[in-house]
Structure formats: structure tokens, C-alpha cells
Amino acid sequence: MKVKALLALSGAAASAAALLAGVAESQSRTRSISQSSASQAAQQHPQIVAEFGGEDSSARSAYVRTVGSRVTAQSNITGGANAFRITTLNSPVMNAFAVPGGYLYITRQLVGLMNDEAELASVLGHEAGHIAARHSKQRQRASILSQILSVGAAVLTGSNELGQLAGQVSQGLVLSYSRSQELEADDLGVRYIAAAGYDPLASAQFLGSLGAATSLEARASGRNDERSTPSWARTHPLSSERVSRATQKARATGRSGGLRNRDQFLAQIDGIMVDDDPRQGVIDGSTFRHPDLRLRFTVPDGYGMQNGVNALSIVGQGGQAQFTGGSFNGSMPNYIAAAFQSVVGEQARVDFTQPRTTSVGGIPAAYSTARVATQSGQVDLTIFAYQWDANSAYHFALITPAGAGLGPFMSMVQSVARLSASEAAAIRPRVIDVVTVGAGDTVQSLANRMAYDDLKLDRFRVLNGLAANARLTPGQKVKLVVFGTR
The missing domain is CATH 3.40.1000.10 (Mog1/PsbP, alpha/beta/alpha sandwich)
Structure with missing residues (x-):
């Protein structure tokens, strides 16, 4: 399958000004989640969870909800954090999405790519921004499942029943947001995490990490695998211009240097499964x-x-x-x-x-x-x-x-x-192992411990958000992907 081209962001000053005005309006106007939307989201929630591998019921999931509550409390939604339900999904697809009823979803695979709590907050804040700005309703007024679970199969079958069968494959293939909607959600997310005390620069930094992961997975798969592009990248198109713009917005808040909570975050994701369960x-x-x-x-x-x-x-x-x-x-x-x-x-x-x-x-x-x-x-x-x-x-x-x-x-x-x-016993899960860099460790020596047959060095750098020329220092914590036990 061809990978969708990444969105290039550009625009005249007039359109940027109009966008900022829209963001200000979205942020200042108090909005409520309708009872009908919340009820519909609750009804569809079990099927969405099932399609994405089930819910992560570990203590880590509670931690994600705590971070999300801190961020969504800064939104202009009536009820604040209480208006949202945040679920961590047991899915090997890098994805996060929101539905109009206040339900936010994030996969363990996407969480595993993050390097601190502020980056987690940035993704949850971005998705909350989509809800606050009512982007899903603007984009499509069909049912929640048609937005989250439907693919082109319905075009072939034209049948709701048969379409549901083929629609199972659509994990993460949510319809893309428009350019203006993505920028508005970026801006709202930056506002939310800054107001929550987090470093707003985390938003741009994670977008950069996800862009690197996108390129790496495309290389690793030869672009033939349906999962060759992380779903969050397909549905929230990335570009260097978008990363630069998010950096500018973060600095404009005047709150750079806020909380990152890296050690706390790494302690939470130590042992998290990555790739397939x-x-x-x-x-x-x-x-x-x-x-x-x-x-x-x-x-x-x-x-x-x-x-x-x-x-x-x-x-x-x-x-x-x-x-x-x-x-x-x-x-x-x-x-x-x-x-x-x-x-x-x-x-x-x-x-x-x-x-x-x-x-x-x-x-x-x-x-x-x-x-x-x-x-x-x-x-x-x-x-x-x-x-x-x-x-x-x-x-x-x-x-x-x-x-x-x-x-x-x-x-x-x-x-x-x-x-x-013996073939069955050889299939083991891959998990994240947080290790402390020792005196003799290098990027290459640690990368050699990654549980992959190819691109070990590149995978290690992307996983830890390291630049090509980055060096490690003793005492620094880094992530490895190793084989776990069943």
C-alpha cells in the first residue's frame, strides 16, 4: 500500500491570523459535550477497544489517565477532566485518537515511543483539542464507528453487515483531519500542557520523534506493510514546517522549561510491551x-x-x-x-x-x-x-x-x-527495558542489545529521541527493546 504523502504546511499571514483567531475563540468559549455524543461514545467504546487489541488494565493505564486528567482540566470543556475518558489500548499500532463524546484513546506502542511525561501530555492535549474544537463533527457527521473503524471495504460491499467484517482491519485508519484542524489542535494542545505546568516544547519534540519513527518504519518494511507508517502520522500528517511551527507556539507561551518528569515516566513504561502481543x-x-x-x-x-x-x-x-x-x-x-x-x-x-x-x-x-x-x-x-x-x-x-x-x-x-x-515457544514478546548508561556504554554498544535483526542503531536512536551525533553520559537512562518472557 502506498504511504500517504506527508502534509506540507505553509500559508499566508492572513490565513495564519485567521487560524489564531479561531484558536482563541475555541479556547475561550465554554463548550459542553452533549449527552447524546457521550452516550453514543459509551455504546461504541467496547467495540473500539476490541478492535484495538483490548484495554491495557495495568497500573500504567491509570498513570496515563492521571496525566490526561491534568491536561484536559485545562480545556474549555464543561466539567474539565471529568468530561473525558482516557483509555490505553493494547495495540502495536502507533496511534491516538478522540471521538466526540469525550473519549480519548492512545496505544501502548505510541506511549513506548515517548521519552517523558510532557510528551505524553502533549499527545493527549492535542486529542483533547480536537474534541474542544469539535473537529470530528465538522469532518463527518456519521457514527463514531464509521469514523474510527470503517475503511474502503464498504465501497466494495455496500453492506453494513459485510462492511463491518472488512472494517475490522481499519485500526488507526481514521479519516485525516484538515490542515487547519491539525494546526488548531496543535495550538490548543500547546496551551493545555503549558497551563498544566508542562514544558510546551514537548509537543514539537514528540512530533519530531514520530516523524523519525515514520521514516524508520517505512525503511524497515519497504513500505509494503500496512503498518509501515505509524497511524498517528497517517491521520495527523507530519512535516518539518509543522514541527517548527509547534516550537514557535511553545516559545510564545513564555513557559518553556516546565515539567518533563522523565524519570517518573520511564519508571512507568519500564516493561511495557511493544510490537505484537x-x-x-x-x-x-x-x-x-x-x-x-x-x-x-x-x-x-x-x-x-x-x-x-x-x-x-x-x-x-x-x-x-x-x-x-x-x-x-x-x-x-x-x-x-x-x-x-x-x-x-x-x-x-x-x-x-x-x-x-x-x-x-x-x-x-x-x-x-x-x-x-x-x-x-x-x-x-x-x-x-x-x-x-x-x-x-x-x-x-x-x-x-x-x-x-x-x-x-x-x-x-x-x-x-x-x-x-519449539516454534511456538520461540515466539516471545518484545518489551522496553529502561537501563542506566554505564561508563563503558556507547550508542552502538547499547543498540547492539536491541531485539531486532535489522537497523539496531537507527531503532535505538529513534526510540530514545537521539540525534545522529548524540553521545551518552554515565548515569543517563535510556530505553532498549528486549525479548521478554511469556
Whole structure:
């Protein structure tokens, strides 16, 4: 997938003045979050959390909420911090987003990139700024989930039910804000964190770090992975001009040099998981492996994967798919019928072909295809199921253009295989380890300890916000990514 071009920021003095006037108005006018928006956000919250790998329920999550409360208390929203709900998501995608009902979300992956509490405050302040300025309502008046969870799959299917299936893959693919909305949220965020006592320069510094992470991930993946650009960078476009502008706004507050709370922050994130959670399976390029389920498969070239609590989703130009499973009652036709019904909904009728039995790598399997009429035409919906053992089965639900059948997914459904005990045991989580620089440590020697096969030095520098010529001093704390235990 092509990476969206980064937004270049420029503008005449007149437009800048108009923007500043808008920010001043957004900041001074007291606004309340409507009961309907809050109610809708509460209803959609469980599904959003599930799509993003579940909620981080550790003490770290409480710490993030405390920082967020300190920042959101400075907003012009009636109720201050009490009007917001802040959730840390167990997601390997670098992302943060807000929904109109006052719900703020941030992923553990994005938190892991940060280097102090002020940087955390800056992201939460920026997202609170989007809510205070009502950007989501200006951008799109559809449901919260259509903003957060919907992708181009609906264009293919034209069906709410089928669109939800393919929409699972949309973690982080929130519609982009406009240039003026991003700048307004930047300005409001700087105001909020400065008023909360934090160093407002943290905003620009973290934007710089995220820009470096964006470039690094694109290099590491060759731009072929759906996650090659951190989602926060896709939905909040970055540029050097934007970083410079945020620096200027911070200095204009006259409060540079405020709180950074670096040691406290590093103590909180010591041990935080980064990248995939093995309990939900790991994505390595085009291969998905799940150590607990003891299975693996490979998606076609050009297709991206995103993981949720209950399912893995795959999307590409030729179709969409979801991999999930359930209990097996001894009848493959009954299992396939139930899988079809779960996709189209209990009230809908679907006519599918008699399941054909086969074997994939010695695993009993069966599949069936149904032609489904949607608002934008007909599509093929295929269920390809595997009897894993006496009590469980797994399946792909595949959506392709009418007549394509398995189409581009033929190689994927044939690639499913069992992991050996040793292969499963070798899959371990990556975690952040905060270490103190010793007398003989260098950037290179510490980078060599990073739990990656490539770009160790670059990854270490980006993770710690270090310039290319930066040197370390004994006693300094830095972050490493190491293998943890399961």
C-alpha cells in the first residue's frame, strides 16, 4: 500500500491570523459535550477497544489517565477532566485518537515511543483539542464507528453487515483531519500542557520523534506493510514546517522549561510491551503466527493485516478477509452455516453452496461460497474452515468481487499450518527495558542489545529521541527493546 504523502504546511499571514483567531475563540468559549455524543461514545467504546487489541488494565493505564486528567482540566470543556475518558489500548499500532463524546484513546506502542511525561501530555492535549474544537463533527457527521473503524471495504460491499467484517482491519485508519484542524489542535494542545505546568516544547519534540519513527518504519518494511507508517502520522500528517511551527507556539507561551518528569515516566513504561502481543498472535511481514493456537499462515503480497481481540483482518485491493474461530460440534457443514450467519446477521438469509471437503497440510478443511447482493452490486462471500481438533475450528471469511470465489486468497487458505512446540515457544514478546548508561556504554554498544535483526542503531536512536551525533553520559537512562518472557 502506498504511504500517504506527508502534509506540507505553509500559508499566508492572513490565513495564519485567521487560524489564531479561531484558536482563541475555541479556547475561550465554554463548550459542553452533549449527552447524546457521550452516550453514543459509551455504546461504541467496547467495540473500539476490541478492535484495538483490548484495554491495557495495568497500573500504567491509570498513570496515563492521571496525566490526561491534568491536561484536559485545562480545556474549555464543561466539567474539565471529568468530561473525558482516557483509555490505553493494547495495540502495536502507533496511534491516538478522540471521538466526540469525550473519549480519548492512545496505544501502548505510541506511549513506548515517548521519552517523558510532557510528551505524553502533549499527545493527549492535542486529542483533547480536537474534541474542544469539535473537529470530528465538522469532518463527518456519521457514527463514531464509521469514523474510527470503517475503511474502503464498504465501497466494495455496500453492506453494513459485510462492511463491518472488512472494517475490522481499519485500526488507526481514521479519516485525516484538515490542515487547519491539525494546526488548531496543535495550538490548543500547546496551551493545555503549558497551563498544566508542562514544558510546551514537548509537543514539537514528540512530533519530531514520530516523524523519525515514520521514516524508520517505512525503511524497515519497504513500505509494503500496512503498518509501515505509524497511524498517528497517517491521520495527523507530519512535516518539518509543522514541527517548527509547534516550537514557535511553545516559545510564545513564555513557559518553556516546565515539567518533563522523565524519570517518573520511564519508571512507568519500564516493561511495557511493544510490537505484537503474542497472546493475540504476531505479524511478521506477510506471515501471521499464533503461539497459543499453534498455527500460522501467509497473506498474499500487497495485503495488510491488523489484529483485534477476537479476529485478525486482512485487506487489499482484491478483497478482504477475517480469520477467527470457535467451538466445533462435530459437523463441518453446521460450522460453516453458522459462520455465514455471523457475517450477514441473524435476520438475513444466505444461500451457499454445499461445502466441499478438502485437506490443507493434513488438516481437515471445507469451504463454501455464497453470492451476496449488496447496495453496490454482488460479491462472493466464502467461508473456508479448518477442523483444528475435536472441539475447535477456525475459518476465514473472504469477500471478493462476484465470480472471483477464493480468487487472490487461494494461496493464503492453502498456507495454514500447525506450529511445532519449539516454534511456538520461540515466539516471545518484545518489551522496553529502561537501563542506566554505564561508563563503558556507547550508542552502538547499547543498540547492539536491541531485539531486532535489522537497523539496531537507527531503532535505538529513534526510540530514545537521539540525534545522529548524540553521545551518552554515565548515569543517563535510556530505553532498549528486549525479548521478554511469556
